[in-house]
Amino acid sequence: MASFLESPSAIIMRCCILVTMVHSLCACMCQPSHPQQRYCKANFVLTGHVLEKNPIDDIQLRGRFGQFEYVVNVDKIFKETENLRKSASRFPLSILTSPGDSLCGPKSLKIGSKYLITGSIVDGELHISSCDWIEEWRDVTQHQKKGIKHFYNAYCSQCTIQSTTGRWRQTGEGSSGGCIYDPSPSMVDGVEDCQALYATCITQQGEGCQWYHRGNDYQDCINRNKPYYQGVETMQSVSFPIMDDDVMT
Incomplete structure (x- = not known):
């Protein structure tokens, strides 16, 4: 029996290796984010x-x-x-x-x-x-490019986005003045992430923060990926201001 016993130093070494492995595995568990x-x-x-x-x-x-x-x-x-x-x-x-x-x-x-x-x-x-x-x-959508240049920064301090799926939930974000982001259709089923590709969380005419999209790209994405998007928060169409450099290359 004695031959199977490990010394205290060996046990400590094993524990250190285990802690290091767990830390490496957990270090990159990124929350799904819009x-x-x-x-x-x-x-x-x-x-x-x-x-x-x-x-x-x-x-x-x-x-x-x-x-x-x-x-x-x-x-x-x-x-x-x-x-x-x-x-x-x-x-x-x-x-x-x-x-x-x-x-x-x-x-x-x-x-x-x-x-x-x-x-x-x-x-x-x-x-x-x-x-x-x-x-x-080249893979960033025109809607995302418009957000990067004109809208994301404008609403960072005004609107919060809460990411939530069956497995994940971000705490400390999301409120009556925020938007719910559900990446589960993309993460679980491997379909297009319509919210990430074609929706922006903004305020409109003094209302609270809501998802908005421009044109038919979002609805077309939903139609292509039914029934995976049933129950996802409704998007509202809005006429975003037109900029001279609206299309970014």
Whole structure:
């Protein structure tokens, strides 16, 4: 029997490994979020072309073992700080990320492609993770582009969005003045996320915050994906102001 007993140091080591594994697994459990939520929570929002992907070498580590640096030539900044504006005007930006999905790193970005990138600023450095909104610009819908440029930021302080599905529920958000976001049709059934693609949470003519869409894209999406959207909060159509640069490329 004695041969099967582990020493106290061995037991402690096993516990440390287990805690590390659990932490790694739990670290990247991102709450499902509408693009408007991701925009509002981000420290920066920009579009740019990816020029390089470089590992952080030993000299640069400073506690960031395994991270990568993306060098991005910025096309446009939609949400910024003063330091970010100055940096982007002088040279391509360095954006740091973890190495892979298990450590919160986003999927690898394609060199030469244009991306929408949202992220955080920590100690003056730009960081992105798998919980941020990072998507090839060509795949962002015109409704989302309009939100990025004109509407998301305008309603960050006015409207809250509550994400809720059978498995997830965000606490501390959502009220009579907010909107309910249900990503379950996309997460569970693999169909289009109509709310994320074609709806914006805004106020209209002094009313509370509600989901609005423009044109027929949202309803067409619902029709394509019936019956998965039964019971989803009703959308209201609104004529968003027309801008000269309404269509963004």
